[in-house]
Amino acid sequence: MIGEFYDMIDSLKDRNEVRLFIKSLLTADEIASLMRRIEIAVLLSGDFKYDQIIKSLKVGRDKISTVQKNLLQDDSGYKIIVKRLIENRKKRLKRIKNEEKSDRESFNTFRGFKKI
Numbered sequence: 001m002i003g004e005f006y007d008m009i010d011s012l013k014d015r016n017e018v019r020l021f022i023k024s025l026l027t028a029d030e031i032a033s034l035m036r037r038i039e040i041a042v043l044l045s046g047d048f049k050y051d052q053i054i055k056s057l058k059v060g061r062d063k064i065s066t067v068q069k070n071l072l073q074d075d076s077g078y079k080i081i082v083k084r085l086i087e088n089r090k091k092r093l094k095r096i097k098n099e100e101k102s103d104r105e106s107f108n109t110f111r112g113f114k115k116i
Contacts (some may be wrong), residue, residue, distance in 0.1 A: 040067040041078040042085060 012018045022031060036057055043053050050064050070076050 037063065038068050038078070038081060038085065040064055041071055043083050044068055044071055045086075063090050 003069070009018075012021055026034070036059055039057060040053055040059060040063065043056070044064070044067060048056075050061060053059065053064055054061065067078065071078050071082075
């Protein structure tokens with residue numbers, strides 16, 4: 001049965017199908033809880049201290065400890081998702097910076113035109 005569950009997730013074709021599936025399967029609170037655990041993993045991977053994570057995410061030490069134990073396992077799914085999440089965040093930041101640069105250049109070009 002668990003194999004079928006994995007196959008079912010693997011069969012989802014795009015982000016929208018994943019979103020619809022997750023929304024149907026989990027409550028908003030459950031999704032938020034999953035995302036907090038993933039963010040804990042990201043912060044732990046970035047060498048954040050427990051106290052910093054507690055203050056930032058408003059989570060308990062037990063939850064951080066559980067995520068930390070999972071991160072230390074060789075087959076941790078957290079490692080896969082953390083790596084991809086960080087890569088995606090870097091790409092998004094780069095895209096935003098490029099868009100801002102392009103906007104500034106367009107504005108400066110526009111300012112260069114003289115009124116007739």
